[in-house]
Amino acid sequence: MQVAGGAITRVEQGLQATPGKVIDASGMYVLPGAIDVHVHSRDPGFPEKEDFASLTEAAAAGGVTVVLDMPNTVPAVDGAGVLESKAALARSMARVDFGLWGLIRSTTTSNQLEDMAAAGAVGFKAYLAYSFSLSRKQVLYSPGVDDPDLEPPADYGTLARLAPAVARLGLPLAVHAEDPAVLAAFGRPLAAYQDLLDSRPAEGESVAVSAAAAVARESGAHLHIAHLSSAIGLQAAEDARRAGTTLTLETCPQFLLLTADDYDRVGTAMKMLPPIRTAADRDALVDGLRRGVIGIVSTDHAPHTDEEKSRSLEEAPAGSPGVQTLYLSCLQLAKNLGDAWLAPRWVCEAPARLAGLDRSKGAIAPGFDADLVIVDPRRKTRVTPRLMKSRQRHGAMEGQEFDFAIEQVFLRGERVDGAKKARGRMARPARIA
Numbered sequence: 001m002q003v004a005g006g007a008i009t010r011v012e013q014g015l016q017a018t019p020g021k022v023i024d025a026s027g028m029y030v031l032p033g034a035i036d037v038h039v040h041s042r043d044p045g046f047p048e049k050e051d052f053a054s055l056t057e058a059a060a061a062g063g064v065t066v067v068l069d070m071p072n073t074v075p076a077v078d079g080a081g082v083l084e085s086k087a088a089l090a091r092s093m094a095r096v097d098f099g100l101w102g103l104i105r106s107t108t109t110s111n112q113l114e115d116m117a118a119a120g121a122v123g124f125k126a127y128l129a130y131s132f133s134l135s136r137k138q139v140l141y142s143p144g145v146d147d148p149d150l151e152p153p154a155d156y157g158t159l160a161r162l163a164p165a166v167a168r169l170g171l172p173l174a175v176h177a178e179d180p181a182v183l184a185a186f187g188r189p190l191a192a193y194q195d196l197l198d199s200r201p202a203e204g205e206s207v208a209v210s211a212a213a214a215v216a217r218e219s220g221a222h223l224h225i226a227h228l229s230s231a232i233g234l235q236a237a238e239d240a241r242r243a244g245t246t247l248t249l250e251t252c253p254q255f256l257l258l259t260a261d262d263y264d265r266v267g268t269a270m271k272m273l274p275p276i277r278t279a280a281d282r283d284a285l286v287d288g289l290r291r292g293v294i295g296i297v298s299t300d301h302a303p304h305t306d307e308e309k310s311r312s313l314e315e316a317p318a319g320s321p322g323v324q325t326l327y328l329s330c331l332q333l334a335k336n337l338g339d340a341w342l343a344p345r346w347v348c349e350a351p352a353r354l355a356g357l358d359r360s361k362g363a364i365a366p367g368f369d370a371d372l373v374i375v376d377p378r379r380k381t382r383v384t385p386r387l388m389k390s391r392q393r394h395g396a397m398e399g400q401e402f403d404f405a406i407e408q409v410f411l412r413g414e415r416v417d418g419a420k421k422a423r424g425r426m427a428r429p430a431r432i433a
């Protein structure tokens with residue numbers, strides 16, 4: 001392979017070495033950089049949990065060369081102005097490229113969606129069970145709280161109202177699919193891990209997937225289900241697709257590699273929403289990935305401080321870092337399924353299509369950005385706090401062992417693993433004229 005000016009220029013056997021730097025990758029895998037379509041930078045808002053520098057250092061160390069950041073930073077990205085100022089902040093710190101999701105509130109208008117699309121949003125995200133604090137400009141999980149400061153969550157009516165505009169813009173509509181009515185019926189104090197499972201039942205996911213798919217169907221809007229976590233959620237998505245909804249699915253390594261039984265070992269580091277469920281759910285999701293029904297693996301990277309995460313199950317905030325172990329997890333899962341080379345489909349090709357970046361990223365081909373990862377398939381990696389670049393060092397994946405090691409990571413031909421320079425650019429969907 002030959003690289004010049006940050007792009008891949010030739011991909012063929014037996015290329016003569018031309019003047020310039022030669023990297024010997026004998027015995028290694030050379031893979032496209034991964035695109036994590038679902039991360040939470042915490043920046044702006046809570047940089048003590050994570051900022052764009054620590055997020056993208058973790059990404060670079062793990063072979064992720066594009067992160068798509070969710071809009072629930074503070075202030076939330078609910079308009080073009082906020083999106084542009086967040087982009088400027090990210091640009092000043094990012095070690096890898098980044099894209100930004102825009103937020104759908106229950107009061108969002110189609111004009112606001114158009115403005116966010118023009119400012120470069122990769123898509124829109126709606127949180128069905130999360131209200132919006134008008135004074136704090138923040139997305140909050142606050143079920144059943146009657147407070148004039150809290151704008152009600154985006155609901156199926158919001159999605160139905162905005163789906164035609166989303167379809168017109170050609171961008172994905174990502175949904176945090178947990179139905180608020182189901183969650184409200186099952187809420188309870190969290191004394192043991194089973195309480196977390198009981199308070200966020202899988203029916204919350206299947207109901208939300210079905211209803212969101214039903215309201216998106218007629219307009220042809222592209223519905224994207226974030227962090228799919230359950231067997232019945234997957235079933236609902238397959239039914240919806242058969243009924244004609246344009247629908248993509250993402251799940252996460254923690255749902256594919258862990259189960260509720262890991263709680264005794266991992267503790268509150270694995271508290272997240274939706275929760276890590278049963279072995280039957282894990283097996284259904286792995287099978288969905290194997291069958292190609294689930295196309296994308298993302299991380300829902302959502303760090304807090306280790307101090308916050310060391311609180312009780314009730315008090316600890318939900319979320320875990322994950323971006324650094326995305327590629328290794330997927331290589332391992334793919335190897336377990338018989339072919340490690342499946343991994344780039346889940347973390348490169350399908351994510352690039354979702355984000356409209358598939359003309360420049362997600363593949364190794366002439367003309368594409370030289371975002372490359374060299375992986376050693378003979379060296380193992382064990383996930384330890386010392387290895388982690390995120391502010392939160394104890395995550396859900398701690399203790400996992402993978403049969404691979406990330407050797408070198410390049411963004412547009414430049415080494416970025418271990419780099420302290422802000423070289424990241426904003427990635428904008430190419431389909432927007």
Ligand SMILES: [Zn+2]
Nearest residue numbers: 038070300302
């Ligand atoms: Zn998330």
